[in-house]
Amino acid sequence: MKLLTSLCRPLWPCVVLALLAFAPAASAKALKVGFAQTGAESGWRTANTDSMKSEAVARGIDLKFADAQGKPENQIRAVRSFIAQGVDAIIIAPIVTTGWEPVLREAKQAKIPVIVMDRAVQVSDESLYACFIGSDFAEEGRMAADWLAKYTGGKGRILELQGTTGSDPANERRRAFAEGIAKYPDLKVIDSQSGDFQRQQGKEVMEALLKKHGRDFDIVYSHNDDMALGAIQAIEAAGLKPGKDVIIVSIDAIKEGVTAVADGKINCVVECNPLFGPKAYDAVAKIVAGQPVPRKQYNKDGLFDATNAAAALPTRQY
Numbered sequence: 259m260k261l262l263t264s265l266c267r268p269l270w271p272c273v274v275l276a277l278l279a280f281a282p283a284a285s286a287k288a289l290k291v292g293f294a295q296t297g298a299e300s301g302w303r304t305a306n307t308d309s310m311k312s313e314a315v316a317r318g319i320d321l322k323f324a325d326a327q328g329k330p331e332n333q334i335r336a337v338r339s340f341i342a343q344g345v346d347a348i349i350i351a352p353i354v355t356t357g358w359e360p361v362l363r364e365a366k367q368a369k370i371p372v373i374v375m376d377r378a379v380q381v382s383d384e385s386l387y388a389c390f391i392g393s394d395f396a397e398e399g400r401m402a403a404d405w406l407a408k409y410t411g412g413k414g415r416i417l418e419l420q421g422t423t424g425s426d427p428a429n430e431r432r433r434a435f436a437e438g439i440a441k442y443p444d445l446k447v448i449d450s451q452s453g454d455f456q457r458q459q460g461k462e463v464m465e466a467l468l469k470k471h472g473r474d475f476d477i478v479y480s481h482n483d484d485m486a487l488g489a490i491q492a493i494e495a496a497g498l499k500p501g502k503d504v505i506i507v508s509i510d511a512i513k514e515g516v517t518a519v520a521d522g523k524i525n526c527v528v529e530c531n532p533l534f535g536p537k538a539y540d541a542v543a544k545i546v547a548g549q550p551v552p553r554k555q556y557n558k559d560g561l562f563d564a565t566n567a568a569a570a571l572p573t574r575q576y
């Protein structure tokens with residue numbers, strides 16, 4: 259035994275070096291990413307949060323998640339906290355388009371790249387953020403208008419349920435839809451109110467509109483499925499058949515929305531894909547590595563009506 263240890267003694271440094279040489283490189287420091295989410299206002303938002311959280315886990319990203327609970331000031335505060343923590347990158351899903359310039363300047367000073375995801379911001383200097391990843395809300399509004407004009411022959415009185423006041427999707431879905439129906443003089447919005455993208459508020463706004471307009475309307479255009487699903491509760495409580503007595507067009511295509519189309523309660527849902535995780539972290543990885551990324555990346559959105567909703571349901575991911 260003594261002979262063996264005396265022979266092996268001089269070898270042990272080589273053994274250690276050999277082990278180190280072949281040991282996997284110490285895992286690169288995990289990327290630290292701060293994500294300031296709007297809140298949990300809708301089924302779409304829940305799917306978006308799930309995608310961001312699950313993809314971060316899959317990629318070993320250290321995600322600092324902040325739920326702003328629908329309050330812009332909470333989002334700004336969360337971004338300041340991410341800057342103080344020295345994260346590698348920040349992702350924001352801006353509740354509203356305004357008020358972002360000061361904190362984005364602070365992030366720029368701290369040399370922390372910011373990715374604007376889902377909803378746009380209004381800033382005087384586009385270099386304050388690295389890129390935008392989201393859906394084209396104007397295209398969604400146009401798709402809804404075109405579908406409705408075809409389905410109604412360009413005739414009907416529309417009640418509009420708007421999303422969160424001052425948010426990019428509400429602004430663009432309203433503007434582009436109005437432009438899309440402008441060429442049909444007998445197809446017009448007779449009233450428009452915000453339900454803040456929330457189901458309960460969609461129901462309450464629809465109750466108030468039913469009281470105000472009685473049966474002097476034919477169509478509901480909702481900026482998201484949660485408000486449309488809330489409106490359906492009010493329409494049914496008023497003894498009307500959604501999808502038949504009242505034509506309903508909505509946006510998001512969450513599973514419940516596509517199911518309502520298959521059930522004939524919603525006539526058309528324009529898709530707005532919330533599964534941003536992979537795209538968002540691909541962009542983070544590139545930006546942190548100093549590689550170029552597209553300034554704007556838009557998701558491809560489809561549309562569901564009676565012709566394709568039932569067949570689409572089994573493979574819907576959100």
Ligand code: GZL
Nearest residue numbers: 299300302303376427455482
């Ligand atoms: C759209 C997203 C909107 C959804 C709503 O990309 O910002 O916010 O349409 C969600 O359901 O609340």
